[in-house]
Amino acid sequence: VLHLLQTAWSGPAIPRVVWEYGEVSLVKFSETGVSNYSTLLLNEDRGVLYIGAQEAIFAVKMTDISNKTSEVYWKVTERKQKACAAKGKSRETECLNYIRILHEFNNESLYVCGTYAFQPTCDYLSIKNFTLQGRQEEGKGKCPFDPAQRYTSVMVDGELYSGTVYNFLGSETVILRSHLRTEYAIPWLNEPSFVYSDVIRESESSLDGGDDKVYFFFTEVSVEYEFNSELLVPRVARVCKGDLGGSRILQKRWTSFLKAKLICTLPESNFVFNVIQDVFILKTPNWKETVFYGVFTSQWSNLEVSAVCAFNMSKVEDVFSKGKYMQSATFEYSHVKWVRYNGQVPTPRPGSCINNEARTLNVNNSLMLPDKTLQFVKDHPLMADPVKPIGNRPTLVKKNANYIQIVVDRVRALDKKLYDVMFVGTDKGLLHKATNYGNEMHIIEELQIFPDSEPVLTLLLSKGDKKNLYAGSHSGVVQVPVAFCEKYRTCMDCILARDPYCAWNPQNKICTWITKEDTHESNLVQSLNGTAAACRAEDVESASTEEYKVKPEGFQELKCLPMSRLAKVTWKLNNKALSENSKYRVVQNNLLFSVTEEDSGTYDCWTVETVKGRQYEQLVKRYSLIVEGPTKVLTTSPTAP
Amino acid sequence: VLHLLQTAWSGPAIPRVVWEYGEVSLVKFSETGVSNYSTLLLNEDRGVLYIGAQEAIFAVKMTDISNKTSEVYWKVTERKQKACAAKGKSRETECLNYIRILHEFNNESLYVCGTYAFQPTCDYLSIKNFTLQGRQEEGKGKCPFDPAQRYTSVMVDGELYSGTVYNFLGSETVILRSHLRTEYAIPWLNEPSFVYSDVIRESESSLDGGDDKVYFFFTEVSVEYEFNSELLVPRVARVCKGDLGGSRILQKRWTSFLKAKLICTLPESNFVFNVIQDVFILKTPNWKETVFYGVFTSQWSNLEVSAVCAFNMSKVEDVFSKGKYMQSATFEYSHVKWVRYNGQVPTPRPGSCINNEARTLNVNNSLMLPDKTLQFVKDHPLMADPVKPIGNRPTLVKKNANYIQIVVDRVRALDKKLYDVMFVGTDKGLLHKATNYGNEMHIIEELQIFPDSEPVLTLLLSKGDKKNLYAGSHSGVVQVPVAFCEKYRTCMDCILARDPYCAWNPQNKICTWITKEDTHESNLVQSLNGTAAACRAEDVESASTEEYKVKPEGFQELKCLPMSRLAKVTWKLNNKALSENSKYRVVQNNLLFSVTEEDSGTYDCWTVETVKGRQYEQLVKRYSLIVEGPTKVLTTSPTAP
Missing domain, CATH: 2.60.40.10 (Immunoglobulins)
Structure with missing residues (x-):
């Protein structure tokens, strides 16, 4: 209690190099009269970036996004717009069709959803002639009503999984796939703000006959904690791909919905980052080695401080498959308190996917789960153990910035080791490129990617050799190379940048982008620990x-x-x-x-x-x-x- | 959840004028070889400031503290020092006698306590010949063992009330008066850090025959809240002066110990200031009009942000005398949770002082309280309702500063209205002088009062006409006038300072200190709302x-x-x-x-x-x-x- 004032941050985390807007050339895309370029979809086989914006969808070349190949407009009808305005929404800003979902449906078509004047609607887009097929579907529960609402969705084997609002008022929230959804109950979802979702293909390398799982990341109001006011908690939740719902209990509801708390805390000061803003999953051939990165801010956000925490997916699985559950109890007829449940748990284990163990009990799908298991998971969707970050601390902490988007690239450097390079977007249009070298945070570059310090709404990373980032904002999309090696003119600047993508070529005296072949070349110089002794004197006075x-x-x-x-x-x-x-x-x-x-x-x-x-x-x-x-x-x- | 990032602070709260160290002349006191001037006692009748430091007590003139009138040294014996060092404490820093308590005992003597090489000891100091009387008393429970521990004490009608640590290890904490103390139980005190205590003479204007009360202010680990880690809460507690303990239950324990949470929160962002650092009580003839000011920081203190909240003492009394109690309940044999107790409460009301109502029940003192009342207060020392600040928000919020000391002066300005001027000391030796003009925070001056940016350990305010502040630190004591009117050379600077102590004299063209008589003078100019229109053009170009x-x-x-x-x-x-x-x-x-x-x-x-x-x-x-x-x-x- 007494020594609180003495705790300090681990480091200043000042970006080593700052590129102002215009200092590096970026390829841009925007269309006159169109705004809100919030939805991006990359197809590297076709070499196309699909862009969902306000009432329009574009296809551009992924190697040069200024090169537009197709476009289609999807406007709201006059009648719909009037009806929306009649319900008290703004005709000019809210009662439009904001494209929010763009997924590959099959080789011929994309699945597209928009807010459609507070009446979310989906359709199919032919890839070949880039026209909407007019097979309009109800978008409720897939796509938000309100363009300001946060949401997430992922297409898995032709089925859409979504986390969003279910009704006009925004009071009902769901995690949904077709006819299966979450219960409307505070312990299941309590004012969630969804940020990300994706599938982990566990079945491919599972020994116990386990199922693929779809993970959801969101911030919600906690039920288990209280202080002066509502406390927010960052969550990871998951459902099983094979889930069909229960037969009597949990009919048309997930039988495999479980959630746990994510922890991103500075241990020396107990400072809690309790709002998750975005997630990036670094998938690996063996799912157990999968790592995901989350960007977090604090509920008391006028402090402007952000953190990146990295988590092992296997730890999440441990919590769901082996951990204790939380249990609610009522006091004096009114106060509900949540505590760790230490009693007996029915079999098959509540919330787990159908695996070999369940099958030996003759439970071959979720419809066959016994009532006891279903009733238990209905009452106990929250796990007791939290998921702790790798190293039990944030990988990056930054004052005076609000991190809201993240992608991570795993790069093989000249030393043949793998380095995770984080690209983080802020609410002011900045991009930070950072690494963590053995608990030493290092922000390689800061880059202003939008002219008017608008929030980075979306961030995508291409694979392949010369990688690019694609960032969407209100005003447009930019294509950003992952490195600016050529900008480092001296050996010292090239080496001290400590950029895993760049190395110094002493023959040509240039800082070059290393390619896969280069890692076998011995005359290039790279020193990610920051020792620039290899630079010769003539370089220094260059x-x-x-x-x-x-x-x-x-x-x-x-x-x-x-x-x-x-x-x-x-x-x-x-x-x-x-x-x-x-x-x-x-x-x-x-x-x-x-x-x-x-x-x-x-x-x-x-x-x-x-x-x-x-x-x-x-x-x-x-x-x-x-x-x-x-x-x-x-x-x-x-x-x- | 979505709009968290948009909340902003109410204002920058930049001090209008900054005086670096040496820019204004301050009277100083320090003695070679003596440090830690942490304990100050002012006797305005005698015109003396008593100073308790490391192994020494000084008397200086309050009008000129550089003028030392008496001194006495109280060193630890060699034997005690050795014994202390043998217990693993530092001989040079900890095994000394730090004076921590200096109170008026009667007209002839002061009551003095020191840490005395981790064996707290008290004695009486003759005022006349300034010598210790050698009537050494056990100081355990009155004065801390460890010079780094926080504590509080107040002398009321010859009896010492203290909040401090009771044992060498620091594991037992008490609020104590002679043989009466708090229970050793987590619900009573849970790792408290005491900051202030004082008596409120309620009996003088009480209609219901109520007793005088002694209030304690501290931060402790909460029992009622939990999050990732221990959550701290600021508390106000009180005991009745007439308390004699219980007869069977709560024998030699307070029967009137109750505590409540203080709230100091920014409502727009729910940012919680949950560590109380110091308190100043502005006493009034009618105790019900008493206001107290607290300075608060946050548990997540690497943020460097502080607040001042003001509270009505009558609201505290309402919570204790009319509010609900908190009740603990045990779940599954192990989890203890605290909830509001809605059941029946025994009479006389548990924890209340003996008043006319109790006397009609034939309960004339606490020994006569029924077991039911005593058992209830033993189990329910915590009130359910918090004490909210005046205006439901902080009076002052300051970023990039840790406020740790406060005194407040109620000043009658030229407009005949009363203004509360806050003097706040920081952990870096700064003094902020601030007011709140109708929800507009205004820091009139910042003043560096110690050369080496050391913490302000103590802050006292004299009464009388030309008031002074006295601030103690590790290196010495300084005497600071409450205003520097003469430093404002122009009409505009004098008016725009918005300092309630200062007014412009247009005849003599000087900024003068207003005295009581001046408030009837009409030619002086003061405009605390900041309208400087009264300054004439010739003043502007002066x-x-x-x-x-x-x-x-x-x-x-x-x-x-x-x-x-x-x-x-x-x-x-x-x-x-x-x-x-x-x-x-x-x-x-x-x-x-x-x-x-x-x-x-x-x-x-x-x-x-x-x-x-x-x-x-x-x-x-x-x-x-x-x-x-x-x-x-x-x-x-x-x-x-």
Whole structure:
């Protein structure tokens, strides 16, 4: 209690390099009159990125998204729009058709849903001639009514799984697949805000005949905790692909819905990140090695602090398949409290998928589950044990930023090791590219990807050799390469970037993007631990000299733009360090002084960057200043000094 | 859930004026070789400030604390020090005698306690000859063992009430008066950190024959809430002065110990300030009008954010005398949960002081209380209803500061209204002087009162006409006037300070400290709502002109030091606004440029301060720059431009 004030953050987490908007060239896509490019779908076999926006769907080339190949508009009818406005919604902003779902349905068509003026509707889109087939389906429970509502969906073997709102008012929320859904009950879902869902193909490598599982990630109001006000908790939930519902109890309801709490907490200060914003699943051939990354913020969000936590999927499975359940109990007829249930649990285990063990009990599908098991899972959807992050702490913590989107790339570096590179989007249109080198957080780059600091609504990552990120926002879509190796002009900058995608080529003196073949090449230099000793002296003093002729009047500003924000700047005149005095002033790394005739000389801007206790010096800019004679003969006579 | 990211703080709460250390003259006291000046006691009748430090007690004049009148040293014996070190404590830092309690005992003596090498000991100090009387008493339960432990104590009618640790290990904590103490039970006190205690003389104006009450303020680990980890709660507790303990149940224990939660929360974001750091009680003749101020921080304190909440004492009394109790219940033999108790409550009401109602039941003191009442209060020390702050929100919220001490002065301003001026000390040696003008937070001044940014350990306020603050720290004590009116040199600065202590005298053109008589004087100008329209034009342009001769070489910096941090600076040359260009640069309000022969002229630094939508301009500094001829005749011939 007493030492609370002394806890500190693990590090500043300052991005080493910051690219302002326009500093790196990005390919953009937007269409006049169309906004809200929130839904992206990538098909790498076809080389196409599908974009769902306000009342329109586009297909663009994935290698150059400015190259539009097809488009189709899907507008709301006048009558629908009027009906929507009559219910009190805004005709101009809410009573439109915001495309929210874009999935591959089969080789011929995409499945598309839109909010459709608060009357969610789905249709099929022919890939060949890019037209809607007019087979409109009810979108309720698949797609949100309100364009501002959060939702998630995933298409698994032709069936849509969704987490969203079920009614106009937004009071009913479901996790749904066709006729199967969650119960309307607070213990099942309590004001959830869905962020992500995906399938894990467990059946492919399961020893116990287990089923594929669909995982959902969301934040909801907790039932098990209370404080002054409602406490939010981040959750992972799952259902089994083979679930058919119960026969008497839980008819048309999931019999395999279980959920658990995710923990993302700074252990030294017990600071809790309790709002999950997005998830990225790094799938592996063996599902047990699957890792997922979540970005989290805090419920008390005026603090502007975010974290990334990584979790093992096998730990989630352990909690669901072996953990204890939570149980509610009523006090004095009114207070409901939740506690760990220590009593007996029926068999087959409630909430588990049909596996070999169930089959030996003659339970071959969920319709055959005994009432006892069904009643238990109906009453106990919440697990007692939480899922803890890898290393029991966040992988990345960042102050003064709200992280809302994430994708992760697993990269094989020159040292042949695998590194997970996180790409995180903020609510102000920034993209952070970060790694964690042995508990040392390192933000390689910050990049402004949208001009007006709008939120990053969606983030996708392509596979293949030269990878790209695709980010959607209100105003458009941008295509961002995962690295800007060529921007690092010196060996030192290339190495100190500690970017797994980049290595220094000493022959050509360029920072290059490493390809798969390069990992066998020995002359490239990469040092992700930040040791730049391999850079030779000539590289260090590689700055070009700028000749600069000035008159001995007025005041001069010599600019220095070091690439690294982690570096400190010093100025030298004819190789002697300059100190700030009445003559020289350093303002934002630039040298300011008033020029006299004696000031000709060589002005050098040097940076010092400290990595793991070692200092690296680099000449960033050299000016050869030549002061020319005065512009006119002065006729005034000398005065006393 | 979705709109969490959009909540914002109510205001920046930037101190309008900042005084660095040394900018205002403060009277200091410290003694060579003595540290830890943590305990202060003021006797205004005697005009003396008593100071308890490490192994020493001093008496200094309250009007000039650098004037020491008496001193006495109270060192630990060699034997005690050895015994303490043998128990694993630091001989140099912990095994000393830190004076922690200094109270008026009677007209002849003070009551003094010290940690005494982890064996707390008390004694009496003769006021006349300033010597310890050698009547050493056991200090266990009155004074902490460990100098780092927080504690509180108050002397009421010759009896010491204390909240502190009772044993060497620090595992037992008590609220104690002589032989009466709290139960050792988690529901009574759960790892409390005591911050303040004082008596409220309710008996003087009580209609129901009620007793005086002693209130305690502390932070403890909650029993009623849980989240990922232990949740702290700020508490107010009280006992009755007339309590004698129970006869069978609660023998030698308080029969009147009740506690409740204090709430200090930002309603718009539900941000919870759950650690109370200090309390100041503004006593009033009628106790029901008593208001107390608490400074709070958050359990997740790496956020550096603090709040001041004000509470009505009558609301505390309402919770204790009319509110529901909390009740514990056990689930499945192991989980204890706390819920509101809605059942019947025995009479006399458990935990209440003996009043007329009890006396009609023939209960004249606590020994006569029935077992049912005693057993109930033993099991239900915690009230269900919290105490909410005045206005249901903090009076002051400050980011990037840890508030740890507070005193409050109720000042009658020129408009004859009363204003509560808060003086808040931080953990970095800063003092903030702030007011709340109709839900508008205003920090009048920030003042660095200690040179080495050490925590403000204690803060006292004198009464009387020209009030002073006394602040203790590790290195010494400082005496700080409550206002620095004379530092405001212009009418505008005096008015815009919005300092209830200060007013502008238009005749003498000085900012003066208002005294009681001044409130009847009509020619003084004060405008706490920040309207400075009363300042006449000649006052606005009152800056002195500085003549400044320079040579047409080198680069010049014209300094401008505006008093207000809320003001924006603009520079004018010969009454025309200067914009930043290749010639002029403004760095931290100063104008930088390189001088040529054409640059003679009048350079003005103006500030614009916006208060409630109105802008106030002020000339802060005027330079009359005279560029003299060059120092030597230049012989170079003209070159092409």
